Amino acid sequence: xxxxxxxxxxxxxxxxxxxxxxxxxxxxxxxxxxxxxxxxxxxxxxxxxxxxxxxxxxxxxxxxxxxxxxxxxxxxxxxxxxxxxxxxxxxxxxxxxxxxxxxxxxxxxxxxxxxxxxxxxxxxxxxxxxxxxxxxxxxxxxxxxxxxxxxxxxxxxxxxxxxxxxxxxxxxxxxxxxxxxxxxxxxxxxxxxxxxxxxxxxxxxxxxxxxxxxxxxxxxxxxxxxxxxxxxxxxxxxxxxxxxxxxxxxxxxxxxxxxxxxxxxxxxxxxxxxxxxxxxxxxxxxxxxxxxxxxxxxxxxxxxxxxxxxxxxxxxxxxxxxxxxxxxxxxxxxxxxxxxxxxxxxxxxxxxxxxxxxxxxxxxxxxxxxxxxxxxxxxxxxxxxxxxxxxxxxxxxxxxxxxxxxxxxxxxxxxxxxxxxxxxxxxxxxxxxxxxxxxxxxxxxxxxxxxxxxxxxxxxxxxxxxxxxxxxxxxxxxxxxxxxxxxxxxxxxxxxxxxxxxxxxxxxxxxxxxxxxxxxxxxxxxxxxxxxxxxxxxxxxxxxxxxxxxxxxxxxxxxxxxxxxxxxxxxxxxxxxxxxxxxxxxxxxxxxxxxxxxxxxxxxxxxxxxxxxxxxxxxxxxxxxxxxxxxxxxxxxxxxxxxxxxxxxxxxxxxxxxxxxxxxxxx
Amino acid sequence: xxxxxxxxxxxxxxxxxxxxxxxxxxxxxxxxxxxxxxxxxxxxxxxxxxxxxxxxxxxxxxxxxxxxxxxxxxxxxxxxxxxxxxxxxxxxxxxxxxxxxxxxxxxxxxxxxxxxxxxxxxxxxxxxxxxxxxxxxxxxxxxxxxxxxxxxxxxxx
Numbered sequence: 014x015x016x017x018x019x020x021x022x023x024x025x026x027x028x029x030x031x032x033x034x035x036x037x038x039x040x041x042x043x044x045x046x047x048x049x050x051x052x053x054x055x056x057x058x059x060x061x062x063x064x065x066x067x068x069x070x071x072x073x074x075x076x077x078x079x080x081x082x083x084x085x086x087x088x089x090x091x092x093x094x095x096x097x098x099x100x101x102x103x104x105x106x107x108x109x110x111x112x113x114x115x116x117x118x119x120x121x122x123x124x125x126x127x128x129x130x131x132x133x134x135x136x137x138x139x140x141x142x143x144x145x146x147x148x149x150x151x152x153x154x155x156x157x158x159x160x161x162x163x164x165x166x167x168x169x170x171x172x173x174x175x176x177x178x179x180x181x182x183x184x185x186x187x188x189x190x191x192x193x194x195x196x197x198x199x200x201x202x203x204x205x206x207x208x209x210x211x212x213x214x215x216x217x218x219x220x221x222x223x224x225x226x227x228x229x230x231x232x233x234x235x236x237x238x239x240x241x242x243x244x245x246x247x248x249x250x251x252x253x254x255x256x257x258x259x260x261x262x263x264x265x266x267x268x269x270x271x272x273x274x275x276x277x278x279x280x281x282x283x284x285x286x287x288x289x290x291x292x293x294x295x296x297x298x299x300x301x302x303x304x305x306x307x308x309x310x311x312x313x314x315x316x317x318x319x320x321x322x323x324x325x326x327x328x329x330x331x332x333x334x335x336x337x338x339x340x341x342x343x344x345x346x347x348x349x350x351x352x353x354x355x356x357x358x359x360x361x362x363x364x365x366x367x368x369x370x371x372x373x374x375x376x377x378x379x380x381x382x383x384x385x386x387x388x389x390x391x392x393x394x395x396x397x398x399x400x401x402x403x404x405x406x407x408x409x410x411x412x413x414x415x416x417x418x419x420x421x422x423x424x425x426x427x428x429x430x431x432x433x434x435x436x437x438x439x440x441x442x443x444x445x446x447x448x449x450x451x452x453x454x455x456x457x458x459x460x461x462x463x464x465x466x467x468x469x470x471x472x473x474x475x476x477x478x479x480x481x482x483x484x485x486x487x488x489x490x491x492x493x494x495x496x497x498x499x500x501x502x503x504x505x506x507x508x509x510x511x512x513x514x515x516x517x518x519x520x521x522x523x524x525x526x527x528x529x530x531x532x533x534x535x536x537x538x539x540x541x542x543x544x545x546x547x548x549x550x551x552x553x554x555x556x557x558x559x560x561x562x563x564x565x566x567x568x569x570x571x572x573x574x575x576x577x578x579x580x581x582x583x584x585x586x587x588x589x590x591x592x593x594x595x596x597x598x599x600x601x602x603x604x605x606x607x608x609x610x611x612x613x614x615x616x617x618x619x620x621x622x623x624x625x626x627x628x629x630x631x632x633x634x635x636x637x638x639x640x641x642x643x644x645x646x647x648x649x650x651x652x653x654x655x656x657x658x659x660x661x662x663x664x665x666x667x668x669x670x671x672x673x674x675x676x677x678x679x680x
Numbered sequence: 681x682x683x684x685x686x687x688x689x690x691x692x693x694x695x696x697x698x699x700x701x702x703x704x705x706x707x708x709x710x711x712x713x714x715x716x717x718x719x720x721x722x723x724x725x726x727x728x729x730x731x732x733x734x735x736x737x738x739x740x741x742x743x744x745x746x747x748x749x750x751x752x753x754x755x756x757x758x759x760x761x762x763x764x765x766x767x768x769x770x771x772x773x774x775x776x777x778x779x780x781x782x783x784x785x786x787x788x789x790x791x792x793x794x795x796x797x798x799x800x801x802x803x804x805x806x807x808x809x810x811x812x813x814x815x816x817x818x819x820x821x822x823x824x825x826x827x828x829x830x831x832x833x834x835x836x837x
Contacts, residue, residue, distance in 0.1 A: 063764065064735065064764050065735055066728060066771055066772060067767055067771045069727070069728050069731055070728055070771050070772070073724060074716060077716065110764065112760070135763070136767030136770060137763055137766075157766075158712075158770040158771040158773070
């Protein structure tokens with residue numbers, strides 16, 4: 014009897030132990046990061062890249078950041094390594110294009126099996142590629158060449174992920190039974206050191222990631238691994254159906270079963286609806302009680318998706334984007350702000366209320382209203398400070414409107430920075446159209462290293478939690494750094510705002526049309542005007558500013574500052590130089606390459622992303638050049654090569670339509 | 681006397697670097713590379729650059745063989761090679777090479793074989809030029825280190 018009792022007791026105690034163990038472990042994960050005294054040093058990074066050069070460079074950079082680096086040049090090897098040494102890595106850096114396995118495949122595997130943050134890298138910085146990375150659930154997307162500063166901040170992804178997971182677990186109390194089961198499973202997953210290969214863990218993880226959802230209809234994981242369930246993406250239409258069903262039932266009475274019946278969507282399960290409902294409820298709670306959310310406790314409030322999904326997104330499948338995994342919240346915030354700002358979008362909730370708008374901007378995205386104010390002011394400041402450069406009055410919005418080629422719906426209201434909401438909507442619209450344009454044109458991010466830190470001034474993004482008004486101190490806000498790498502165009506504003514900052518290291522350029530903001534580092538722009546000249550002349554402003562700062566070689570600077578005005582002139586003919594005069598692009602390269610060297614240290618080089626546009630090699634011009642230079646070059650004396658090189662330079666340029674810029678070169 | 685040689689060599693090196701930057705052959709990323717060199721990896725720059733040369737030559741060769749192939753149609757594959765070349769070139773700061781790669785990529789996306797060929801030739805030219813220049817740079821550096829290290833017996837007393 015006593016023996017049995019003892020056995021029973023021990024059973025109870027062990028089960029109790031295990032349950033606490035489960036709970037404990039899951040919370041442990043979050044605490045782990047916080048209590049480690051080496052943090053963020055000692056972060057264990059796995060780098061996967063088939064390019065040995067980059068691998069070696071990254072390794073060295075990461076070592077300098079005091080991270081523990083493991084490198085791998087093959088994706089398959091990396092996966093094996095990850096599977097073997099579970100829990101041995103905190104974050105993964107992976108190249109996109111690899112010969113043995115697509116980087117996105119690796120990303121999916123890692124996401125499914127190990128749920129580690131994965132940061133993609135590529136030389137291809139075109140928006141479409143970046144978008145693809147986001148859609149596949151990458152935590153971040155870095156564009157080569159990668160700078161050490163960018164790597165210094167990768168720890169934020171680890172922390173963020175852990176916090177998000179903890180938040181999700183906290184919210185498990187509000188789930189209905191099915192979801193609780195899921196959570197229970199998840200906890201079990203945390204606790205047990207089950208090998209990924211087992212079906213149980215895979216299914217559990219998939220159930221959880223089901224809640225995150227993916228593209229509707231498309232089954233993007235075409236990996237041949239074990240049991241695969243098609244993921245559900247809450248597209249605009251689907252969400253609208255959902256919301257109307259909920260409204261019909263009444264938010265209190267809305268239960269997943271009934272919602273499912275009302276929606277009558279084939280293939281949708283009750284679990285899908287249940288998890289979506291949970292998120293919806295959280296969102297509603299958040300936007301209703303959001304005014305008090307001052308300091309942001311964690312940069313990413315848990316389920317960000319509902320915020321975006323609430324609006325019906327006409328042009329962009331934001332929901333799909335939002336739903337498909339861990340979209341950086343800043344992006345979502347930006348998109349969300351865009352949505353909220355759109356006057357013509359048929360938003361379900363009371364989006365027209367500026368208060369609500371601000372509140373919703375505030376809450377989940379942890380954006381303060383005064384951020385909106387902050388954004389507005391710089392623009393005004395910019396206008397006054399650079400009025401001499403910009404003949405036109407400050408009517409950015411209209412200019413933008415006219416400048417954009419693809420402007421699906423002209424939501425931009427004429428009112429300038431009259432209210433925060435309006436402004437943010439305008440910016441948001443610009444963001445969207447920029448994105449769309451980017452998607453249309455293949456583009457390449459040029460490598461202006463410092464510009465990675467260009468600030469994304471979208472009102473709804475990049476707010477370092479603890480800072481309210483000075484949200485955009487580039488150096489201090491880790492969030493902004495990496496975000497910009499993925500959404501280069503969105504650095505719409507904040508020119509003079511940043512100028513007014515003591516460290517001018519974070520000048521962002523607001524440029525429109527096809528100019529890649531990342532590359533146009535110093536050319537800080539205000540709201541991107543349509544014509545390039547204002548923003549171009551803004552670069553002369555900055556060139557002057559930065560020329561006064563530390564200077565590397567005098568001749569380089571002179572050349573650059575000479576080039577600037579030249580460039581301004583050349584572009585003030587109204588036509589969009591990047592879009593139409595393709596032949597001029599090569600021409601533009603040179604000055605900006607030189608300009609790039611002006612600024613050391615704090616100032617960002619001003620470079621135009623000339624090379625990101627298609628340079629059709631017209632047979633006449635380049636052919637001539639090639640025929641001149643082919644063959645003989647290589648083994649010549651250095652001096653000779655210098656001359657040849659000079660000859661190469663000039664003839665190439667001379668092929669192109671004469672220009673004010675040309676005169677600079679022929680001087 | 682030798683001190684002068686070392687200084688002269690350093691001046692040569694700086695002049696060469698300035699030239700390379702000025703011409704847009706190298707950009708700041710190269711400086712980043714130089715900054716990464718420290719006591720724990722004293723030959724970092726030359727190590728990386730040599731890796732780069734090695735890999736680039738492989739890439740250039742495969743690009744050329746792709747393009748020379750009569751039945752060439754796999755622009756995709758070429759795009760992948762190009763992408764890698766672009767990535768490594770930009771990572772070491774080979775600015776001009778990277779720019780040519782961009783043009784090359786544009787031509788390849790348009791399935792413009794002639795344009796690709798031209799771009800490849802330009803690429804090879806730029807690559808060779810860069811290689812020569814960087815070799816020269818390393819040579820000067822080596823000599824400078826040697827010159828700076830030599831001591832006359834009298835000086836040690």
